[in-house]
Amino acid sequence: MGEKTIKDIARRCGVGVSTVSRAINNHPDINPKTREKIMKVIEETGFIPNNSARNLKRTDAKCIAVLVKGIANPFFGSMIQIIEDEAQRSGYALVLRHVEARGDEVDAALELIKEKRLSGIVFLGGRFAHSEEKTGKLNVPFTFSAIGVEMSGRAGGRKFSSIAVDDRLESEKMTEYLLSLGHRRIAFITEKPEEAIGRKRIDGYRQAFKKRGLAVDEGMIRYVQDDLDHFSMENGYITAQKLLRSGEDPTAIYAASDLLAIGACRAVLEAGRKIPDDISVAGYDGIDLGEYYHPKLTTIKQPAEEMALKTIRLLLDVIEGRQENQQILLPAQLVVRESTGKSRTP
Amino acid sequence: MGEKTIKDIARRCGVGVSTVSRAINNHPDINPKTREKIMKVIEETGFIPNNSARNLKRTDAKCIAVLVKGIANPFFGSMIQIIEDEAQRSGYALVLRHVEARGDEVDAALELIKEKRLSGIVFLGGRFAHSEEKTGKLNVPFTFSAIGVEMSGRAGGRKFSSIAVDDRLESEKMTEYLLSLGHRRIAFITEKPEEAIGRKRIDGYRQAFKKRGLAVDEGMIRYVQDDLDHFSMENGYITAQKLLRSGEDPTAIYAASDLLAIGACRAVLEAGRKIPDDISVAGYDGIDLGEYYHPKLTTIKQPAEEMALKTIRLLLDVIEGRQENQQILLPAQLVVRESTGKSRTP
Numbered sequence: 001m002g003e004k005t006i007k008d009i010a011r012r013c014g015v016g017v018s019t020v021s022r023a024i025n026n027h028p029d030i031n032p033k034t035r036e037k038i039m040k041v042i043e044e045t046g047f048i049p050n051n052s053a054r055n056l057k058r059t060d061a062k063c064i065a066v067l068v069k070g071i072a073n074p075f076f077g078s079m080i081q082i083i084e085d086e087a088q089r090s091g092y093a094l095v096l097r098h099v100e101a102r103g104d105e106v107d108a109a110l111e112l113i114k115e116k117r118l119s120g121i122v123f124l125g126g127r128f129a130h131s132e133e134k135t136g137k138l139n140v141p142f143t144f145s146a147i148g149v150e151m152s153g154r155a156g157g158r159k160f161s162s163i164a165v166d167d168r169l170e171s172e173k174m175t176e177y178l179l180s181l182g183h184r185r186i187a188f189i190t191e192k193p194e195e196a197i198g199r200k201r202i203d204g205y206r207q208a209f210k211k212r213g214l215a216v217d218e219g220m221i222r223y224v225q226d227d228l229d230h231f232s233m234e235n236g237y238i239t240a241q242k243l244l245r246s247g248e249d250p251t252a253i254y255a256a257s258d259l260l261a262i263g264a265c266r267a268v269l270e271a272g273r274k275i276p277d278d279i280s281v282a283g284y285d286g287i288d289l290g291e292y293y294h295p296k297l298t299t300i301k302q303p304a305e306e307m308a309l310k311t312i313r314l315l316l317d318v319i320e321g322r323q324e325n326q327q328i329l330l331p332a333q334l335v336v337r338e339s340t341g342k343s344r345t346p
Numbered sequence: 347m348g349e350k351t352i353k354d355i356a357r358r359c360g361v362g363v364s365t366v367s368r369a370i371n372n373h374p375d376i377n378p379k380t381r382e383k384i385m386k387v388i389e390e391t392g393f394i395p396n397n398s399a400r401n402l403k404r405t406d407a408k409c410i411a412v413l414v415k416g417i418a419n420p421f422f423g424s425m426i427q428i429i430e431d432e433a434q435r436s437g438y439a440l441v442l443r444h445v446e447a448r449g450d451e452v453d454a455a456l457e458l459i460k461e462k463r464l465s466g467i468v469f470l471g472g473r474f475a476h477s478e479e480k481t482g483k484l485n486v487p488f489t490f491s492a493i494g495v496e497m498s499g500r501a502g503g504r505k506f507s508s509i510a511v512d513d514r515l516e517s518e519k520m521t522e523y524l525l526s527l528g529h530r531r532i533a534f535i536t537e538k539p540e541e542a543i544g545r546k547r548i549d550g551y552r553q554a555f556k557k558r559g560l561a562v563d564e565g566m567i568r569y570v571q572d573d574l575d576h577f578s579m580e581n582g583y584i585t586a587q588k589l590l591r592s593g594e595d596p597t598a599i600y601a602a603s604d605l606l607a608i609g610a611c612r613a614v615l616e617a618g619r620k621i622p623d624d625i626s627v628a629g630y631d632g633i634d635l636g637e638y639y640h641p642k643l644t645t646i647k648q649p650a651e652e653m654a655l656k657t658i659r660l661l662l663d664v665i666e667g668r669q670e671n672q673q674i675l676l677p678a679q680l681v682v683r684e685s686t687g688k689s690r691t692p
Contacts, residue, residue, distance in 0.1 A: 063441075072427065077418045081444055088443070093462055095409075096442040097434070098427055116439055233638045266638050292579045292612050294640050 013038050024091060039320075062119040064315065065095045065112055067105045069125035070229050073259060075285045075304060076124050079146070082308035083122060090316055092119060099126065101229050106134050113139065120319045122311055123147065125231075129194075135160065141318040141325070145311040146302070147197065161318065161325045163311050165332040167197060170300045171204025172211075173334050174254055174282055177298075179212060182343035183252040183280065187220045189239050189264060190256035191230040198223075201256050201284070219248055224260065231256065236263025244271050251279060251343045258283035258290045258299055265293070265339070276341035286335060295338035302332045359384050370437060378667075408465040410661065411441045411458055413451045415471035416575050419605060421631045421650060422470050425491070428654035429468060436662050438465060445472065447575050452480050459485065466665045468657055469493065471577075475540075481506065487664040487671070491657040492648070493543065507664065507671040509657050511678040513543060516646045517550025518557075519680050520600055520628055523644075525558060528689035529598040529626065533566045535585050535610060536602035537576040544569075547602050547630070565594055570606065577602065582609025590617050597625060597689045604629035604636045604645055611639070611685070622687035632681060641684035648678045 010017045015034065022030040023038040064087050068076050084094045097112060099105045105126040112118065121142040135142075136159070144162040178186050188205050191198035202221065209216045222243050224235040236255055243250065244267060253268070255261035261283030268279050275281050275295055283290060286301025307330055317323035356363045361380065368376040369384040410433050414422050430440045443458060445451045451472040458464065467488040481488075482505070490508040524532050534551050537544035548567065555562045568589050570581040582601055589596065590613060599614070601607035607629030614625050621627050621641055629636060632647025653676055663669035 072420055072423045074418055074420060074423075077420075077423055080442070081418065084442065084444060093441050093458070094443070095439050096426070096430065097440070098430060112439070233634060237638070262635075262638050265640065269640055288579060289608075289635070292583070292608050294611065294615055 009038065009041055012041050062092045063095050063116060064092045064120050064122065064312070065097060065109065065116070065118050066122045066124060067097050067099055067108055067112075067126070069099045069101070069103075069105060070231055072229065073125075073231055073257070074287045074289060075257070075302070076146075078287075079124060079304055079308040079311075082305055083312045086309060086312040087316070092316070102226065106130050106138070109142070110134070110137055120315045122315060125197075141315060143311055143315045143318075146304075146307060158325055158327065161311075161314050161327065163307055163314065163328045163330065165300075165302050165307075166329045167200035168204040168207070170302075170332045170334075171201040171256075171284070172207045173204075174284065174300050175205045175208035176211070177334055177336070178252045178254060178280065178282065178340065179208060179214075181252075181280065181340065184214070184343070185217065185220065185248070185250045186252045186254055187222060187240075187243055187248065187250035188254050188256070189222050189224065189236060189243070189260050192223050192226070195230065197230075197256060205254070219246075220250065231259050233259045233263035233266075236260030237266050238263070240264035240267035241270075244268070244273075251345055252282070252340070253279060254282045254284075256284050258285045258287045258297060261297055261299070261339075262289065262293055265297075275339055277344070280340040280343070282340050286333070290335075290337070293339075298337045298340040299335050300332050301335045303330050306330060355384065355387055358387050408438045409441050409462060410438045410466050410468065410658070411443060411455065411462070411464050412468045412470060413443050413445055413454055413458075413472075415445045415447070415449075415451060416577055418575065419471075419577055419603070420633045420635060421603070421648070422492075424633075425470060425650055425654035425657075428651055429658045432655060432658040433662070438662070448572065452476050452484070455488070456480070456483055466661045468661060471543075487661060489657055489661045489664075492650075492653060504671055504673065507657075507660050507673065509653055509660065509674045509676065511646075511648050511653075512675045513546035514550040514553070516648075516678045516680075517547035517602075517630070518553045519550075520630065520646050521551045521554035522557070523680055523682070524598045524600060524626065524628065524686065525554060525560070527598075527626065527686065530560065530689070531563065531566065531594070531596045532598045532600055533568060533586075533589055533594065533596035534600050534602070535568050535570065535582060535589070535606050538569050538572070541576065543576075543602060551600070565592075566596065577605050579605045579609035579612075582606030583612050584609075586610035586613035587616075590614070590619075597691055598628070598686070599625060600628045600630075602630050604631045604633045604643060607643055607645070607685075608635065608639055611643075621685055623690070626686040626689070628686050632679070636681075636683070639685075644683045644686040645681050646678050647681045649676050652676060 006017055006020050010020045020038055023035040070076060087094050099108050105123050109121050118140050120140050123144045124146060126147055142160045146164055190201055193199040193202055206216055222239050224230050224239050228235045253264050255264050261281050265275055265281050268275055273279050283297050283299040286299050290297035290299050318325055352363055352366050356366045366384055369381040416422060433440050443454060445454050451469050455467050464486050466486050469490045470492060472493055488506045492510055536547055539545040539548055552562055568585050570576050570585050574581045599610050601610050607627050611621055611627050614621055619625050629643050629645040632645050636643035636645050664671055
């Protein structure tokens with residue numbers, strides 16, 4: 001099948017080119033049924049609206065806001081790129097706003113809504129729990145991505161989507177892997193249980209010990225500094241340094257992000273210890289960097305691309321009325337590389 | 347001095363609170379002189395407009411577009427964060443669009459202008475040369491950041507700003523440093539001379555050899571793949587791997603970005619060579635990662651924060667008529683860490 005033009009679409013739908021253009025641009029002056037029909041044909045034929053079509057009417061493009069906690073994290077960087085591409089293909093521009101480590105992303109979204117007309121919101125990273133009273137004020141569809149959020153207030157009938165891996169399960173998987181190597185003094189560097197990621201990954205860590213009938217040494221759970229990016233190399237470095245100087249003697253360090261793990265590696269190496277001979281180090285996320293680091297980093301690889309694609313496609317579907325909100329959990333993968341090995345001091 | 351409120355500013359200027367609000371929001375319904383006076387007082391007192399002030403009038407915020415080539419590069423990540431903060435403080439939202447490795451950022455900007463009302467544009471990364479005919483179509487102020495651009499067509503009276511380090515000089519500095527360690531077979535991994543960064547850094551590399559009366563071995567200049575991010579770890583890895591398998595025998599590899607250098611490190615290590623004992627590796631940019639990599643990476647540290655701040659402040663000044671366009675060069679710094687050492691095979 002050759003490449004379709006806007007004229008082909010118009011002919012096939014029995015409408016004019018300008019009507020197709022209005023459908024593509026989600027223009028208010030179009031019968032919703034007609035639009036639906038046109039969009040279906042477009043989807044079936046794989047037609048990609050080009051500029052000339054999109055620019056027949058030069059209205060302001062619709063906007064999707066992406067609020068990111070930890071924009072410097074390459075894990076989010078690659079996701080933003082995919083979300084942007086996909087939004088752009090559908091005629092939406094991306095407004096990006098980052099949220100400070102201590103900031104509240106829902107507050108930031110409420111502020112942004114006052115400033116700009118938005119069609120929808122993606123939250124990348126951030127808090128675990130939000131009050132339903134506050135999120136109720138968000139008058140556009142929104143999706144939490146890469147965070148398994150929970151809401152305070154009554155359950156059921158969620159007015160938002162979320163797409164994440166099962167952080168509890170994946171964290172348990174990593175901890176169990178380290179236990180299986182003979183490690184018992186496994187330090188865990190993470191954010192506090194109040195945070196989105198913190199709670200579930202700590203639960204998973206505890207669960208792995210529990211399943212083996214082992215007690216968790218509470219001194220081995222180390223929280224990152226609250227005033228820095230929670231998942232940054234710097235925070236991993238500082239937190240691991242404190243751990244190693246505290247007199248605790250871990251044989252493995254598991255960090256709740258790859259960047260934290262890389263920071264921890266530096267602290268381990270600077271303390272004159274070898275990885276993994278003296279101390280194993282493992283991360284979480286599966287960013288490219290882990291493959292390039294020396295030693296290559298053992299990690300839980302999240303399906304970042306799939307997560308990003310599902311996030312934006314589902315949000316666009318909800319915005320355009322093609323789907324209801326959904327809560328999606330995707331599987332992640334334990335990737336064993338060079339930074340972990342058997343415990344020599346069991 | 348206590349914290350100033352919008353009322354203090356209004357009192358001091360002898361105007362009403364709503365006038366101050368209009369000035370902050372760059373509302374058309376205000377006398378330019380009055381606005382200038384108010385903004386001056388705001389600047390003097392260090393008053394930061396808060397939400398309630400900014401939201402007295404809920405108009406759509408003005409937009410600055412940021413077009414990034416290589417959004418996954420943490421060097422740009424940190425700059426985007428600073429640009430966004432500063433734009434937001436001045437009441438502008440940020441629209442982000444990334445440009446494919448092979449894409450033309452000016453074309454992307456022209457397309458975006460058709461879709462959205464923009465107040466100004468920042469180009470982060472990208473090509474060295476653009477036709478003045480094409481950039482002439484950009485009907486809003488624009489700034490090239492972290493690229494020393496040149497225009498085809500007649501010189502003088504530039505209609506845009508640029509802020510960058512002197513890539514030619516800094517590249518010469520790095521090459522001279524490697525020469526001073528006794529290296530002669532110094533491979534250079536970079537993008538092609540047609541690209542913004544490529545040309546100047548290659549010129550600097552050649553200049554350092556020339557100053558010592560040494561000939562450049564053309565087989566030592568290695569271009570990255572065009573279809574991948576030019577400055578990515580992957581491209582550095584692939585390009586260094588080809589180099590090492592080609593029979594060339596470099597004692598040092600200088601890469602035109604830190605990410606390229608980290609990719610090259612992996613190829614060197616996989617070839618069973620030690621860094622820096624067998625091969626020295628140096629990068630360019632000065633991203634945080636270089637400090638956390640093992641071995642820590644020798645690099646040219648660009649003043650990313652200062653560059654980002656100057657970029658957005660100058661653009662806002664031009665947009666709001668407070669300054670003319672400028673071409674600014676900032677100094678960078680050679681940072682010697684662990685990845686480079688004396689040549690053992692001079």
